[in-house]
Amino acid sequence: MADVAIRLRPVTEPDLAMFRRFATEPGLIGLDWAGFRDAQSYARRFATDGYLGAEDGRLMVWADEELAGLVSWIAGQYGVAGRHFEIGIVLLPEWRGRGIGWRAQAMLCDYLFAHNPVQRIQAATHPENLAEQRALEKAGFQLEGVVRACEFRAGQWRDGYLYSRLRDDPAPAL
Template identity: 75%
Template sequence: MRQEQEETVAPSVRLRPVREADLAMFRRFLTEPGLIGLDWTGFRDAQEPARRFAADGYLGAENSRLIVEAGPEQDAVGFVGWHATGYGVAKFWEIGIALLPEWRGQGIGWRAQAMLCDYLFTHTPAERIQAGTHPENAAEQRSLEKAGFRLEGVMRSVEFRAGRWRDGWLYSRLRSDPAPE
């Protein structure tokens, strides 16, 4: 007897500006231990998201966020963010992503990060976009590679987390790198 295999279809993904209703999710990431995964750095000011939203709607010149929507109902499942960094006059973007746990592992993260890169390369003159992750975060490493990033190397003792200094892995995508399919 032949078993039928289910075809897994990734949920549709889109990015949009932050809305006031999204602030509750941001507060959860700041106040629920473990919700953000390895990036938990302790409790943070739960009122900060409202202040930031009131200031610029999370669309600032030096750092910004967009909401990741996915699924048939286009649920808010997390966010992507970027901030300016660089050396001297050479500025580029560093990006990050946070998805709610129930939406991880479905192909949403790499698609959202690829979409964010396309957005930034289209609307800013940046030549480089970089992202860091934890050596033990194999899922994010695969996600970045699917989104067109290349591993550049290890950043030694770059992060203080869970009581000690830890290494990070640095990835980058250049404007001239091929976009993912």
């Protein structure tokens, strides 16, 4: 699937239509559906900083010059000097399973390491999401372990898997 050209770019106003779909179409986002959300909150956030904030952000994933989804990051902190980012991805269903996700996540890590002095980038996924586990490993992440009862989804508390990639871990070949 390496023949699909992937690029990341900042959010533009027309992209907000996809964000609104994720907030209002159950199941479109996959296992991360957390109920209906304020579909106008995306426009308010975009007007604030274009989704390029100091503590979090989003970039759009383009595959073969078509909008395929988005990647995101949010800052976190371990201890006094342990600033890190946690990343996420969501692809539209027609782009899943085509080798785009792992490359987009690897590209996001390269971008974040190039522009921020963080040592650690982490990502979490669901135990049943085998495709995302493979994608994270291809993107250079290592499984750290199970985070018990960390997420309330579909009416119950569920475990998650925590992965990380450190600055000095080998980057995957894109």
